[in-house]
Amino acid sequence: MSNAREIPVRNGNRKMSVSNSFDPSLSFSTSPGAVRSPTASHANPAAAAAKQLKPFHTGDIKVLLLENVNKIGQTMLKEQGYQVEALKSSLPEEQLIEKIKDVHVIGIRSKTKLSEKVLKHAKNLFVIGCFCIGTNQVDLKYAAGAGIAVFNSPFSNSRSVAELVIAEIVVLARQLGDRSNEMHAGVWNKVSAGCWEIRGKTLGIVGYGHIGNQLSVLAEMMGMKVIYYDVINLMSMGTAQQVTSLDALLQGADFVTLHVPELPETKNMIGAAQFELMKEGSYLINASRGSVVDIPALINASRSGKIAGAALDVYPNEPAGNGDYFQNDLNRWAEDLRSLKNVILTPHIGGSTEEAQTAIGIEVADALTRYVNEGTTQGAVNVPEVALRSLTADEPNHVRVIFIHHNVPGVLKRVNDILGDHNVDKQMTDSRGDIAYLMADISNVNVNEIKDLYQSLEELSSRIRTRVLY
Numbered sequence: 436m437s438n439a440r441e442i443p444v445r446n447g448n449r450k451m452s453v454s455n456s457f458d459p460s461l462s463f464s465t466s467p468g469a470v471r472s473p474t475a476s477h478a479n480p481a482a483a484a485a486k487q488l489k490p491f492h493t494g495d496i497k498v499l500l501l502e503n504v505n506k507i508g509q510t511m512l513k514e515q516g517y518q519v520e521a522l523k524s525s526l527p528e529e530q531l532i533e534k535i536k537d538v539h540v541i542g543i544r545s546k547t548k549l550s551e552k553v554l555k556h557a558k559n560l561f562v563i564g565c566f567c568i569g570t571n572q573v574d575l576k577y578a579a580g581a582g583i584a585v586f587n588s589p590f591s592n593s594r595s596v597a598e599l600v601i602a603e604i605v606v607l608a609r610q611l612g613d614r615s616n617e618m619h620a621g622v623w624n625k626v627s628a629g630c631w632e633i634r635g636k637t638l639g640i641v642g643y644g645h646i647g648n649q650l651s652v653l654a655e656m657m658g659m660k661v662i663y664y665d666v667i668n669l670m671s672m673g674t675a676q677q678v679t680s681l682d683a684l685l686q687g688a689d690f691v692t693l694h695v696p697e698l699p700e701t702k703n704m705i706g707a708a709q710f711e712l713m714k715e716g717s718y719l720i721n722a723s724r725g726s727v728v729d730i731p732a733l734i735n736a737s738r739s740g741k742i743a744g745a746a747l748d749v750y751p752n753e754p755a756g757n758g759d760y761f762q763n764d765l766n767r768w769a770e771d772l773r774s775l776k777n778v779i780l781t782p783h784i785g786g787s788t789e790e791a792q793t794a795i796g797i798e799v800a801d802a803l804t805r806y807v808n809e810g811t812t813q814g815a816v817n818v819p820e821v822a823l824r825s826l827t828a829d830e831p832n833h834v835r836v837i838f839i840h841h842n843v844p845g846v847l848k849r850v851n852d853i854l855g856d857h858n859v860d861k862q863m864t865d866s867r868g869d870i871a872y873l874m875a876d877i878s879n880v881n882v883n884e885i886k887d888l889y890q891s892l893e894e895l896s897s898r899i900r901t902r903v904l905y
């Protein structure tokens with residue numbers, strides 16, 4: 436490639452040689468009909484004139500995508516010239532540790548656990564894309580401390596989950612799963628006992644965020660009354676009413692649906708005591724995370740008739756890929772659960788629609804590309820959100836410096852002493868807990884000076900990671 440410029444850049448503990456090459460025919464997001472969520476809408480109309488910053492041959496960037504990331508997302512990353520390896524399933528820990536050693540970028544969904552143990556081996560990794568909403572599968576704190584930014588797609592699949600839950604409410608109320616299974620087994624069983632309309636019934640939503648909101652609107656359109664419980668005070672959609680405690684919600688709802696993140700506080704949030712509080716013959720739906728419901732308690736509540744049905748989309752242990760895995764060796768109660776009447780079991784498909792996966796693919800691939808090429812952290816979930824107006828093609832001797840550092844006193848002074856020989860055109864810095872992110876565009880930088888600049892920043896004791904883009 437032409438205009439290759441070499442500087443040694445340390446990635447983790449290894450030094451690698453990088454070069455700058457840019458193919459102007461490449462652009463960030465060229466997918467026709469791209470569905471962009473509002474978080475990606477910051478892309479400014481002047482972007483056409485923006486200079487692309489890449490202090491490396493794009494072909495040097497290795498991307499590993501696991502868990503069948505959407506094709507459009509894969510294509511967008513390939514169009515950048517990155518080396519992309521895409522696998523259909525997640526990997527067992529040992530294989531993941533081997534694979535992650537080499538890559539700069541990893542894309543996952545909900546099943547790949549990026550624990551501290553795994554991330555410690557990821558010497559070149561500088562960004563993680565969660566092609567989903569949940570980020571509980573990543574050790575976000577460790578990642579931030581290692582200078583690894585994490586991005587997700589905060590609401591691209593919310594509507595898909597809400598629609599699934601609406602369907603499940605009707606299916607449970609009418610025992611459709613059982614009737615369908617019976618018919619598949621050749622049994623005609625025409626019954627109305629225990630089958631209900633949902634009109635006029637009360638839906639209790641636990642966690643009134645993106646999904647809870649959508650669901651609230653849809654449920655009211657179906658003639659349901661909506662109550663919700665959330666740890667924060669929120670504006671109600673329509674005529675929904677916030678209740679002040681989980682207990683009040685459990686006592687008042689005919690259908691209880693869970694939409695909270697996986698947190699220490701939400702672990703086994705619904706257990707024996709909570710089933711006890713629920714109305715006789717009510718229903719439970721969980722499409723949040725498997726850790727939120729104590730499943731043996733649910734099995735007891737179902738067997739005793741306390742609840743009339745349940746729908747589960749998520750489980751404490753989920754298989755790495757598709758296949759015949761939902762047995763006791765995965766979750767010790769799996770066979771008991773499978774034997775229950777009016778219990779719908781789905782394989783974590785709440786967000787699995789063409790619309791959601793396309794939107795997620797585009798949004799996360801776009802965030803990864805902007806981070807790799809420009810250092811922009813807008814939308815990151817574990818490091819401060821920092822962005823600077825793009826450099827333009829008529830600013831040839833400009834360099835973008837990114838310095839991720841420990842949030843301790845005196846760093847800015849030291850960094851600016853290093854940058855001080857040049858003109859700092861613009862600079863932004865922000866902190867999040869212990870981590871700070873500084874981005875500066877400096878002008879009048881001779882190519883020969885870039886290596887020294889980089890080296891001086893690397894030597895600061897507060898340094899977590901330095902990147903110099905030009």
Ligand SMILES: NC(=O)c1ccc[n+]([C@@H]2O[C@H](COP(=O)([O-])OP(=O)(O)OC[C@H]3O[C@@H](n4cnc5c(N)ncnc54)[C@H](O)[C@@H]3O)[C@@H](O)[C@H]2O)c1
Pocket residue numbers: 568569589590592593596641642643644645646647664665666667694695696697698700701722723724748749783784785786787
């Ligand atoms: N089944 C699927 O395929 C699927 C798809 C998308 C998301 N999810 C899961 O659903 C969860 C919720 O998604 P979302 O987009 O609505 O998230 P969100 O962040 O928009 O909303 C979560 C809400 O839960 C509230 N909350 C947190 N802790 C709580 C507690 N202890 N008690 C009550 N409320 C609490 C928060 O205040 C927030 O309002 C995600 O974290 C993810 O784990 C599952």
Ligand SMILES: O=C(O)CC[C@@H](O)C(=O)O
Pocket residue numbers: 544545546566567568569570592783785786
């Ligand atoms: O697609 C997935 O694996 C996860 C879907 C969902 O749980 C999410 O967190 O967005």
